[in-house]
Amino acid sequence: MTEHEPPPETPTRRRRGRPTGARAGDSGTRERILAAARAVFAERGYDKTSIRAIAKTAEVDSALVHHYFGAKEQIFEAAIEVSFAPALGVPDVLAAGPDQVGERLARYFLSVWQNPVTRAPLLAVVRSAVTNETAAGVLRGFVLRRVLLKVAGELDLPDARLRAELAAAQMIGVVLMRYVLKVEPLASATEEEIVGYVAPTIQRYLTASE
Structure with missing residues (x-):
């Protein structure tokens, strides 16, 4: 190198953890990450899902997933909210x-x-909750806050929360037996048959004064 030659440029290195590709604030980035999370949870379950796998599916940096949702537990809760919207x-x-x-x-x-x-997304949530206590705790908290407490608020009866939980247990039991375990003849029963047997019990839980 002569006296007048500039020193060679030093290659710049990307800071560790800096998001690549989509950026925070980009239109649709959060929704894309959430859709990816739902897909990965559905395919792998809670235990085998990682932030890195979600980021790879969404084609973003893992740091961007953390930016929007925090830890895996939080993004699972967000996925539950979308899945349970109906x-x-x-x-x-x-x-x-x-x-x-x-x-x-x-x-x-x-x-x-x-x-x-x-x-499909509901089954993924239920299966994750059955096999993982962290996922079960997230699901319990969500169902309690967003469904059961609201149901209890509509019941002008003693033990309203217990009644709401019993009604929910009745229906969740049907779901597990019919759609997850696929126990016969419940799995093949018609909707009308199931309603005919289950509805009177739910009615009693939610309206009986004694």
């Missing part, structure tokens, strides 16, 4: 009054699970 209308079903509320609730709940579009 079920959040349960309090509206109760608000229509006590007459035949058991039948209305059973039909509404089954309609959500009968639809293949809404059933």
Whole structure:
């Protein structure tokens, strides 16, 4: 190198953890990450899902996933909220009054699970909760805050929260037996058959004064 030659440039290195590709604030980035998270959770379950796998599916840096959602537990909760969105209308079903509320609730709940579009992400959530305590805790907290407490608020009866939990347990039990374990003859029973047996029990939980 002569006296007048400039020194060679030193290659710049990207700071560790700096997001690549999509950036925070880009239109649709958060939704793309959430869609990727739902897909990966559905395919691998909670235990085998990693932030890195979600980032790879969404084609973003892992740091960007942390930026929007924090830890895996938080992004799982966000995925639950999207997956359970159809079920959040349960309090509206109760608000229509006590007459035949058991039948209305059973039909509404089954309609959500009968639809293949809404059933697939819900099954992924339930399977993760069955096999992982952290996932189960996130699901319990979400169902309590977003569904059961609202249902209890519509019941002008003693032990409203317990009644709401019993009604939820009845329907979740049906879901596990019918869609997850696929136990016969429940798995092949018609919606009308299931409603006929389940609705009176839910009605009693939510309306019986004694």
